[in-house]
Amino acid sequence: PFVRFEELRRHRPVFYVEALDAWLLLRHDHVKxxxxxxxxxxxxxxRWHTEEFETAPTMITSDDPTHxxxxxLAQPAFTPRRIAKLATAVEELCESILDEVEARGDRFDLVEAFSGPFPAIVIAELLGVPREDYPRFRRIAAQAVLATRPEPERSVGMRAGQELNAYYGAFLRERRESGELGDDLTSDFIRAQRDGAECSDGELEAMGSLFLIxxxxxxxxxxxxxxxxxxxxPKLRAKVVADPDCARDLVTEVLRYRGPVLGNFRFTTRTVEIGETVLPAGSRVLPMLMAANHDPNEYEAPGEFQLERRAKGHLGFGRGIHRCLGxxxxxxxxEIAIPALYRRFPELRVDTERDILPVEVPVIHGCRELHVRV
Ligand code: HEM
Structure with missing residues (x-):
């Protein structure tokens, strides 16, 4: 994908894509x-407000003051200090999943065995939903992101989004009625609502569902x-295993070079110029984070994966008021999972005999299946 971004960025940095009814933005300064x-x-x-699929707003689909x-409501749970307290539990979980992966033998799908369940169980525990539900919400969440595709997938995605809201909503109500509150995000939401925070049940349902995705x-x-x-x-792999600080640099460079979020849509509220292109009010734009992260005006030799780059200002987590909360x-x-994976399987390689199945939605760069040999 990098080569195609490069050509487009040079010739058509603001580029209309009919199937998405959106202007793709490829330059770092335009995306910023x-x-x-x-x-x-x-x-x-x-387009999130249709009669058929009307749901409560979430922070990611709203503007201030609602945003x-x-x-x-959720910010206090995501401060670096609160998150650092989870480190031991997250490490233990990671190792226990890797114990199960080891029993699978020589070849397996990394997504099914490890990279899928690990973060799904972490978010389940954080929200307090039963961890054994993860295959169910993983399946629904994978469908929900189809909402960013054109029809007919869009409706499939919107329906899955409603299903996820209903799943989390039922859990939330059950929790509230049981009165058993604990040290998890759902309990925080219930307490905040009790203490008079301005938020409806529908908004909490949609928030839980946003976190699950x-x-x-x-x-x-x-x-x-x-x-x-x-x-x-191979040298880089050995380095990542040996040196935890290097894992931090690695993650930073992956986020720049091959970040999992390609971008997220925005909608213009007035006529606006981006570079030399004038967009009328009511235009949809898709700032492409990965393309911006490969802009040669911003990064030297952007097509090289360099561990020591420590890219400042990369846009892998976005920027501004919607910058990733997580x-x-x-x-x-x-930073826990990647070194742990290579410590366990120093010879791990992508299985070139199997196809890498991409996630086919305009906002994510990743794969549904990634077969590996160990
Ligand atoms: C927003 C990336 C993991 C929760 C965003 C945005 C990006 C992003 C680019 C901005 C979207 C926009 O501007 O419209 C990523 C990446 C992740 C990651 C690359 C992993 C590598 C997480 C995790 C959580 C999370 C683990 C939660 C536990 C959120 C939320 C927002 C958000 C709630 C919306 C923030 C707002 O609208 O104010 N993320 N994210 N993300 N992310 Fe993440």
Whole structure:
């Protein structure tokens, strides 16, 4: 994909794609312009509001003040300090999944065996939903992201989104009625509501459902993409295993070079110029984070994967008011999972006899299946 971005960025940096009814943005400065101006580039896309699929707003699909109110409800659980406390539990979980992976033999699908379940169970535990439910919400969440595709998949995705809201909503109500609150995000939501926080049941349902999607599809693919980046680099693999600080640099460079979130749609609230292109109010844009992260105006030799780059200002987690809330958790998970995986399987390689099945939605760069040999 990098080569195609390169050509387009040079010749058509603001590029209309009819199937998506959206303008793709490929330059770092254009992508930043959009993410830093949420008044002009709204996250509240009218296509999320159809009579058939009307649901409560979430922070990622709303603008301030609704966005600020919803984000504030979950923010305290995602500070780097709170997340750092999860490290031991996350390490133990990672090792216990790897014990099971070891029993699978010489070849397996990494997504099914490890990179899928690991972050899904972490987010389940964080929300307090039963961890054994993860195959169910993983399946629904994978369908829900189809909402970013054109019809007919869009309706399939919107329906799956409603199914996920219903799943989490039932859990939330059961929890509230039982009165058994604990040290998890769902209990935090119930307490906040009791203490008078302004949020409806529908909003909490949609928030839980957002976490079930955003909390694992992304991290799963950060792990997958790291494996693809490391596949041809034995020295780098050894280094990552030996030196935990190096895992941090590795994750930063994977997020720049091959980040799992390609971008997210915005909707213009007024006529606006991006570079030399004038977009009328009501246009949809898709700032392409990965393309921006490969912009030669921003990074020297952007097509080279360099561990020591420590890219400042990469846009893998977005920018501005919608910048990823889960960043500390995603980093913790990836910095634990990637070295642990190679410590366990030093010879792990992508199985070239099997196809890599990509996730086919415009907002994610990753794979549904990634077969490996160990
Ligand atoms: C938003 C990337 C993991 C929760 C975002 C955005 C990006 C992103 C680019 C901005 C979207 C926009 O501007 O519209 C990633 C990447 C991840 C990751 C690359 C993993 C490698 C997570 C995790 C969680 C999470 C683990 C939760 C546990 C969220 C939420 C938002 C968000 C709630 C919306 C924030 C807002 O609208 O204010 N993420 N994410 N993400 N992410 Fe992540």
């Amino acid at each position: 312009q959009v993410l830093q101006d949420p008044r002009t580039f709204s996250s509240d896309d009218p 600020r109110r919803l984000r504030a 955003a909390g694992h599809e992304t991290t799963t693919n950060l792990i997958n993409n790291a494996v693809r980046c490391l596949d041809d680099a 960043e500390p958790l995603a980093k913790l998970e990836a």
